[in-house]
């Protein structure tokens with residue numbers, strides 16, 4: 504058999520990549536100049552590249568490889584399923600065993616009466632499903648004008664037309680004339696960047712109450728749902744003040760607004776609970792899941808839906824679905840992933856071992872001269888880079904300039920840590936051990952030190968004037 508690892512020299516691979524491969528979320532010209540890193544293998548929390556480097560992946564791929572790389576049993580299950588039944592659809596009065604078994608398992612794991620699963624291929628298209636689902640739900644209940652979905656600025660809900668529209672990233676809206684009609688936004692509960700002189704808990708309450716004001720402005724009879732990530736991931740691991748979620752839940756209940764929890768990152772153990780909704784004690788009507796559902800080994804996503812919403816939808820034909828909704832190979836692999844998460848006690852490992860230890864170590868970075876704050880929930884963490892210790896003032900340079908310089912040092916030190924603007928973020932595989940956390944923190948500190956020197960040398964250690 505041809506081995507893919509028996510590959511061309513790195514420079515040739517990079518040249519072909521630059522010539523023919525269009526990368527997501529990447530400025531093409533820039534990348535072609537710098538050359539991409541060619542990842543050839545992985546095991547546990549470690550990546551290997553074509554030059555033989557061993558890289559600590561503190562982002563678990565894209566927040567998804569919860570059980571770590573190199574799990575043979577997922578490969579075995581996929582091969583077995585491909586031989587037995589590689590594909591069949593679930594559209595016209597047919598079903599198959601993997602789709603049934605995974606739906607049952609998700610119903611068991613999901614909180615409350617979230618017992619009904621509509622499959623997708625990832626998080627974006629599951630959120631597209633959600634848009635059509637909540638609007639169809641209200642139409643079926645005789646309130647077709649209840650159409651508006653309220654979201655938050657700087658939220659990330661995917662990159663399809665629907666996902667981009669639900670997301671609150673203005674740079675994404677600008678490409679493709681989005682959002683679609685009927686999406687409204689309130690502020691994110693980002694006290695560090697936007698809280699001004701307010702107390703964090705009061706700021707959290709005020710942000711939540713923007714939802715109430717928005718509902719009153721639009722009219723309760725016009726609003727279908729509110730969508731939010733329990734912890735904003737791609738926006739920079741923004742952790743809401745404690746006052747925020749109880750108030751959001753109160754408002755959704757009071758005005759009869761469906762609550763959609765986008766659990767694509769928070770789900771499957773990231774917070775130390777199975778779902779972020781359990782961490783924050785909220786009762787969503789729909790949860791979006793993807794990423795950790797299969798630990799990224801195959802593409803799969805889903806909407807997990809309450810009994811009430813599912814019962815109303817059952818009253819009509821929901822004209823929606825994807826060719827690969829409930830793909831048997833994806834479902835079989837996801838089931839094996841959930842078996843590993845459960846039987847190896849990985850969610851408990853996060854809660855009782857990895858998260859407390861990472862929190863202690865991560866907060867130790869707060870003494871660094873360029874670190875303003877450190878935040879962490881479970882195994883997702885962020886820190887704010889600041890020009891002036893003790894102040895929340897941002898850098899005078901364009902947002903992201905110093906973040907990118909810091910990420911470059913991480914890259915050089917074989918640590919995958921991302922930047923969002925001038926925040927650095929991590930979300931390592933959930934199986935990370937305390938010794939590996941020590942290694943992660945040592946690399947992060949070294950990278951911060953080097954970046955700090957570079958920022959100073961470049962004359963960028965300057966706060967934006969007020």
Ligand SMILES: *Cc1c(COP(=O)(O)O)cnc(C)c1O
Pocket residue numbers: 624625626627628659660661662666732736737765766767768793794804
């Ligand atoms: C990644 C992500 C998505 C999009 O999922 P895809 O599988 O990339 O389509 C949606 N919501 C959240 C919160 C995400 O982090």
